[in-house]
Amino acid sequence: MAGVPNTYSEPVHIAVIGGTGIQSLANFTLAATLSISTPWGTPSSPISILEHPSPATGKPIPIAFLSRHGLHHELAPHEIPNRANIAALRSLGVRTIIAFSAVGSLQEEIRPRDFVVPDQIIDRTKGIRPFTFFEGGMVGHVGFGDPFDEGLAKIVRKCGHSLEGEGVRLHDRGTIVCMEGPQFSTRAESNLYRSWGGSVINMSALPEAKLAREAEMAYQMICMATDYDCWHETEDVNVEMVMAHMKANAENARRFVGAVLDELSKEEHGEQVLAKHLDGQMKFAGAITHKEGRNPEIVKKMAWLFPGYFD
Ligand SMILES: CSC[C@H]1O[C@H](OP(=O)(O)O)[C@H](O)[C@@H]1O
Numbered sequence: 351m352a353g354v355p356n357t358y359s360e361p362v363h364i365a366v367i368g369g370t371g372i373q374s375l376a377n378f379t380l381a382a383t384l385s386i387s388t389p390w391g392t393p394s395s396p397i398s399i400l401e402h403p404s405p406a407t408g409k410p411i412p413i414a415f416l417s418r419h420g421l422h423h424e425l426a427p428h429e430i431p432n433r434a435n436i437a438a439l440r441s442l443g444v445r446t447i448i449a450f451s452a453v454g455s456l457q458e459e460i461r462p463r464d465f466v467v468p469d470q471i472i473d474r475t476k477g478i479r480p481f482t483f484f485e486g487g488m489v490g491h492v493g494f495g496d497p498f499d500e501g502l503a504k505i506v507r508k509c510g511h512s513l514e515g516e517g518v519r520l521h522d523r524g525t526i527v528c529m530e531g532p533q534f535s536t537r538a539e540s541n542l543y544r545s546w547g548g549s550v551i552n553m554s555a556l557p558e559a560k561l562a563r564e565a566e567m568a569y570q571m572i573c574m575a576t577d578y579d580c581w582h583e584t585e586d587v588n589v590e591m592v593m594a595h596m597k598a599n600a601e602n603a604r605r606f607v608g609a610v611l612d613e614l615s616k617e618e619h620g621e622q623v624l625a626k627h628l629d630g631q632m633k634f635a636g637a638i639t640h641k642e643g644r645n646p647e648i649v650k651k652m653a654w655l656f657p658g659y660f661d
């Protein structure tokens with residue numbers, strides 16, 4: 351956009367990843383648009399730096415916004431450059447990610463337009479998406495028992511509940527089934543996922559959440575149900591249905607994200623926003639590969655992501 355700076359000199363600690371139907375965040379001041387190139391390629395879209403006034407001090411707080419499927423939804427779930435997205439955000443200083451996702455509901459009580467703050471994921475991707483930074487000569491194993499950040503989740507839930515009664519219905523927990531797509535599930539699959547205890551289904555929680563964990567970022571997804579997939583007696587999911595529910599509830603989605611950003615801007619959440627509890631975890635996880643066995647090319651890539659960790 352003409353006149354918008356293409357650099358930003360301050361560190362940015364919070365990011366929002368927008369999914370289907372959320373290609374931008376309105377009501378924020380656009381401070382810069384950044385085109386970042388990483389050793390893992392270029393992100394899904396330029397990263398917008400939005401300034402958000404801190405409710406406490408009025409001082410602008412920068413937020414990075416990235417559109418997962420590209421500016422015009424041109425990237426299918428398996429084409430999303432997840433490693434470039436996460437690496438680019440970390441290079442800006444981001445340590446907290448709020449990720450938004452349109453999901454199918456696998457449970458009667460999760461109605462279209464309800465929000466869910468999930469706490470678990472079942473991986474039904476097919477291994478065709480690059481899913482780790484640690485490969486090709488540097489091994490790293492990171493814990494993923496709780497795929498989302500519980501501290502961040504608590505803040506997100508509190509914000510969601512504060513909007514209840516104003517058109518927002520929130521489910522505090524849930525298991526996402528992340529499927530490969532881009533085709534939707536068969537009815538047999540949809541029923542199988544229900545029998546496994548799945549709450550909602552999407553195509554984008556993974557490897558995004560795994561890579562955020564490897565990059566030592568606190569990550570929480572906010573899901574909005576757009577359909578009952580194909581297990582329910584109502585009409586089977588289709589794109590038109592997903593987009594219609596997203597559009598109808600976009601204002602609530604934006605208010606939800608806005609409330610979370612307001613809350614995260616408070617000084618009391620400083621340590622959480624900087625994900626201090628995850629600091630340095632990859633330094634030890636990656637040290638499993640002895641120095642003499644590390645591939646110098648990968649070491650160079652890693653130095654971009656984790657300056658000073660593997661010197
Ligand atoms: C358009 S329906 C399928 C599509 O919607 C979800 O996108 P996102 O998670 O980015 O909001 C789902 O994961 C699929 O990519």
Ligand SMILES: Nc1ncnc2[nH]cnc12
Pocket residue numbers: 452453454455529534535551552553576577578579580587592
């Ligand atoms: N039914 C569904 N399956 C997978 N991803 C979705 N995103 C929205 N609805 C979905």
